[in-house]
Amino acid sequence: MSHLKVCAIQQPCKLKKQENLAYSIRQIEQAAREHVDLAVLPELHCGPYFCQTEDTAVFSQAETIPGPTTDLLSRVAKDNSIVIVSTLFEKRAPGLYHNTCVVFDKNGAIAGRYRKMHIPDDPGYYEKFYFTPGDLGFTPIKTSIGTLGVLICWDQWYPEAARLMSLAGADILIFPTAIGWEPADTAAEKQRQLDAWITIQRSHAIANGLPIISCNRIGFECAPDQNGGIQFWGNSFIAGPQGEILQHANDEENKILIQDLDLTRSQDVRNIWPFFRDRRIDAYNDLNKRYID
Numbered sequence: 001m002s003h004l005k006v007c008a009i010q011q012p013c014k015l016k017k018q019e020n021l022a023y024s025i026r027q028i029e030q031a032a033r034e035h036v037d038l039a040v041l042p043e044l045h046c047g048p049y050f051c052q053t054e055d056t057a058v059f060s061q062a063e064t065i066p067g068p069t070t071d072l073l074s075r076v077a078k079d080n081s082i083v084i085v086s087t088l089f090e091k092r093a094p095g096l097y098h099n100t101c102v103v104f105d106k107n108g109a110i111a112g113r114y115r116k117m118h119i120p121d122d123p124g125y126y127e128k129f130y131f132t133p134g135d136l137g138f139t140p141i142k143t144s145i146g147t148l149g150v151l152i153c154w155d156q157w158y159p160e161a162a163r164l165m166s167l168a169g170a171d172i173l174i175f176p177t178a179i180g181w182e183p184a185d186t187a188a189e190k191q192r193q194l195d196a197w198i199t200i201q202r203s204h205a206i207a208n209g210l211p212i213i214s215c216n217r218i219g220f221e222c223a224p225d226q227n228g229g230i231q232f233w234g235n236s237f238i239a240g241p242q243g244e245i246l247q248h249a250n251d252e253e254n255k256i257l258i259q260d261l262d263l264t265r266s267q268d269v270r271n272i273w274p275f276f277r278d279r280r281i282d283a284y285n286d287l288n289k290r291y292i293d
Helices: 016-035 054-060 068-080 153-157 159-167 187-208 264-272
Strands: 003-012 036-042 084-092 096-104 110-115 141-143 146-150 172-176 212-216 219-220 231-232 235-239 245-248 257-263
Touching: 003 016, 003 212, 016 036, 016 068, 016 257, 036 172, 036 212, 054 219, 068 084, 068 096, 084 146, 084 172, 096 146, 110 141, 110 187, 146 159, 153 159, 153 172, 153 187, 159 172, 159 187, 172 187, 187 231, 187 235, 235 257, 245 257
Parallel strands: 003 036, 036 084, 146 172, 172 212
Antiparallel strands: 003 257, 084 096, 096 110, 141 146, 212 235, 219 231, 235 245
8 A cells, every 4th residue: 555544542541441442442432533554552552561660470460472462452453444553461381471563454364563672771660670572573463454673662763673674674663662761851951852752763764764553652650669650651652754743742742643654655765765776785794782882
């Protein structure tokens, strides 16, 4: 398809699983009534961001793929003839878990999955305790509406990841996200972080000549141990292949961002700015090194 109607669903995710899922589904159904082809949900949208602390009891929240949540979202995708991008806590085997994005096609089939490759381990984001790094590579997912290059949250900071998805044929780069501020951050520091987050993703659009969809959650979520919390900063946005902002939410809106995309612009932009042509692939071998001493 050369023209797509896409959306990012910015929502709070601090409620219980069934309430969060019900909210997500209502938003998907609303988007479908507006003839949207593709709906993107925030990272781990089924519940609160549990990685603020390390707690083995949380592993009981994980589920298999296919499983109850994917079965439900498959029906929603089929009933509404819409492609859905959902990120779930995957139980692959006892002691082996992933942060996994599942893409549902318009017929309800699972078109593919992507397992988060870059796993952070920072105060309030103890994801290495829960998630094994992905092993599916940077492989775009083919759907009836196009090929989707899905990357999850921390992945969005790495130009290598976006480049590899683009080189493998992605039509759109998609970033489901759960990111926010610490309450102790100053206003100036909060603005610097937000600006950096938006800028790095816009740069992926520019460097690869592709539109992007970045979908974050909103709202304050207290840490389970009551020691601190995260104010998720929202600011979900959709950008075109020159990094131009097409749709943008603020830091507290429950909002469906809807945008028509003309995918033929990607070809036009790549013809104007032929970054792929001029890449010096003969000189990039050191990118495989951790550091150049």
